[in-house]
Amino acid sequence: MFDSLLIANRGEIACRIIRTARKLGLRTIAVYSDADRQARHVALADEAWHIGPAPAAQSYLQADKLLDVARRAGAGAIHPGYGFLAENADFAAACGAAGLTFIGPTVEAIRAMGSKSAAKTIMQQAGVPLVPGYHGDDQDLQTLRAAAGEIGFPLLVKASAGGGGKGMRVVRDPAELDAAIEGARREAAASFGDDKLLLERYLEQPRHVEIQVFADSHGRVLHLFERDCSVQRRHQKVLEEAPAPGMTAELRRAMGAAAVTAAEAIGYVGAGTVEFLLDTDGSFYFMEMNTRLQVEHPVTELITGQDLVDWQLRVAAGEPLPCRQEELNIHGHAIEARIYAEDPARDFLPSIGCLHHLQFPSEDGHLRIDTGVRQGDEVSIHYDPMIAKLIVWDRDRPAALRRLRRALEQVEVAGVKTNVGFLSAVAGQDDFAAGTFDTGFIEQHRDELIPETAPASDLVLVLASLYLLLSREAEAQRAAVDSHDPWSPWHLTDGWRLNDDNHHRFCFTDGETDVEAKVHYRSGGCLVELSSGTIEASGSLAEDGSLQASIAGRKLQARVVRRGAELDVLVAGHAHRLLLHDPYAEAFDQEDAGGSVTAPMPGKIIAVMVDQGARVKRGTPLVILEAMKMEHTITAPADGVIAELNYQAGALVDEGAPLLVFDADEGT
Incomplete structure (x- = not known):
């Protein structure tokens, strides 16, 4: 086996590859852009090389720079991870020409599957079922219009190259076809450098089920069962699980056999994923083949007990696969939730900023966290806004769902908006729990999963008030210890007033609304007076900064992250931001933005x-x-x-x- 490996990627997949390569005794070489100088994968690798400015087009997508680093660092192989150059046939060919082992399939296989149109032709010849559609080379608008008329509406317009929902449009009205084609072409060209499109009949209630395949250079091809990836927003996966809910043994065998046939048809070697649309009547159709490792591969690892990155490295080094098809079995159930810096209430727009606070639940045999970021890192406009993948495993799906809900409640992120609350809503939704969902699940339940932004609850206001009170007490105690007179009454924070109830008054801005909380001191705690009533509260700040609280007799743990006047209240997987307002400070009106x-x-x-x-x-x-x-x-x-x-x-x-x-x- 090669003794050194260059990882031509970033983020959580780069970290994962580095950890696995280290177990095999390989020297790891990372690359980084200007934006990633302090990134986690850079710190993990044995050495790291700078490759350019923050935009991926000027750094991670620069094949010549990556090959130059590999040569200068003495790398024997390159692992492209996923995204960036992972499915770039020219890059794979250039690696081979430079004498480097490319951790991936052959150049021919990448090219065969790189065009969705060409891939469908190959699959049709191999007998793999296809969705009715058009995937020809003639891209004239009149030709596409005619093909659309033959296929019928609703229709899916999608980029022939690439994936991830980019360059994809659903067209229900023929009058919208031209605009959809124009938009899909423009987005496809920007994302993949190829504006070729294909048209398919749009299935109304399909599930997205994919099969993990693996092949070695000794002629063995096998599959590691299925994953259900139907929960998607903007055609991008958010939550994946294995095995697929409701999958029968017969259907699993049929889909697995079709996936193996697809891999054999192109002489595949390495890790790949054959993606299918599963219709309500049990029919399934080839959608595409991803000639790389997938983001959601951990759920397959957890139900099979295999390390797919380890398999990749060994197969690339010429070793045979470590087992046969009949030796693979499914153990339990695994679910992966992708935690993104994004705002579900704003159509999942990415949220850019600093991760001022970041904490995940502890990993164990039932929970795995894959992440490429640390507290203090920036979520940048230049890269995918995924913060982490939270993966749970248990003996069956109901038990795994319970673990997922509990784990999401323990995720703490401050500084950017996240989809953690949305993921919790999905995990607790009845249809999802029952396994009766399809790719339209989010749109079907949008109002339930993404409710309108609500004002701060009484619990949030009480926690913020209690935190401020405890923080002031801690500051006063520190000041007393450092002073020449620790018993001075000026160090007291009990809000004592002559001829008045002792209290503090906190004024918050919640969105566009000003809210007041009056905190009255009581023995062993306080009473927080809100417009809705008075609530009894007590608590303490732990050494790790968490807030141990008792609110109206309910004991709970929360966290308040303060940055100047901003307070992020984190409790049970939900985050709410308040602005601490000084009513006596001089107010400055912002210039009216007008129209x-x-x-x-x-x-x-x-x-x-x-x-x-x-x-x-x-x-x-x-x-x-x-x-x-x-x-x-x-x-x-x-x-x-x-x-x-x-x-x-x-x-x-x-x-x-x-x-x-x-x-x-x-x-x-």
Whole structure:
């Protein structure tokens, strides 16, 4: 086996590869961009090399730079992880030409599956079932229109290259077809450098079930059973599990055999995933093959007891697979939840910022955390906003679900918005618990899973007040110890007042609303007076910063993270931000933003859809903003006139940047 390995990736997968390679005694070489100088994978590796600026196109996607580092560092092999250059046939070929072992399939296999259109042709010839559709080379608009008419609506327009929901549109009305094709082409070109599209019949209630396959260079191909990846937002997976709920032994054998046939049809070697759409009648259709390791591979590892990264390295070194198909068995049930820095209430827009506080539950035989970040790291616009993968295992699905819900309650993140509360809602939803869900699950239950933003609860306000009170007491005690007169009454924090009840008054801003809490001192605790009533509270701050509290007789653990006037209250997997307001401080009014339409997040303007002076209706597309390689269309908030355009296509903008000035009609 090669003795040194360069990991051409970042984040949690780079960390995972480094840990596994170290167990095999390999020297690990990491690469990093300007944004990743202090990243976790850089600290874990034996050595790390700088490869360029933060944008991936100037660093992690620069094949020449990666090969140069491999040569200079003396690497014997390159592992591409997933994403970036993992499925780039030219990069795999360049590795071979440089005398490096590419940890992945052959160049021919990558090319065969790199085009969804070509892949479907190969699968059709191999007898693997396909969804009716068009995947021809003729990309003329008239040809696509004609093909769409033959396939029928609803229709799925998708990029032939790549994945992850990028360059994908569902079209239900023929009148929307041209716009969907244009948008999908533009997004596909930006994400994959290839604007070729394919069309498929859109199945209304399918499940997304994929089969993990593995092959060695000695002719053995096997599968490691299925994963259900149906819970998706914007066609991107959020929660995956293995085995798939409701899967019968007969259907498992059929799908496994089809996946092995797909791999054999292209002479596959290494780890791969064959993805299928499973219809309500039990029919399944080939969707695509990912010629790499998948983000969700840990659930397969947990139910089979195998290390797929270890298998990758050994197979790449020429070793045979360590077992036969009949030696593989399913043990228990595993579920993976992807924790993202994103705001579900804003259509899952990424949330950029610093991870001021980050804590996960402790790992054990039932819980695994895969992460590439640490407390204090920045979530950047340049890369995928995933914070961690939380994976649970137990003897069966109900037990695994209970563990998932409990583990999510113990996740603490402050500094950015996350989807932890959303994941908890999914894990507790009745249809999900029953296993009766499909790829439309999130949209079907959106109101239930993503309720409207609620004001701070009494519990949040009491916890914030108790934290402030305990913090002031701790500060006073420290000041007393450091002073020449530790018994001075000026060190007291009991809110004593002459001829008045002793209390503190805290004023918070909750969103756009000012809220007051009056804290009255009592022996052994306090009473927190809110507009809704008075609540008894007591507690203590632990050495790790957590808040041990008793609220109205209920004992619980929470955490309040303070940064200046900002307070993030974290309790039971939910986070709520408050602003501590000093009512006696001089107030400065912000300049009225008027009718400006602002950027919802940092990104790049790729299209301005209107002209200055144009009259538009509510909902008219105004600007298309690209962030995290996804397009976000910003629409008119009301009927009115475009008074001023502040940016042109190609401009980079920060969150909150005034994109244009909009004069709304009176009464709209």
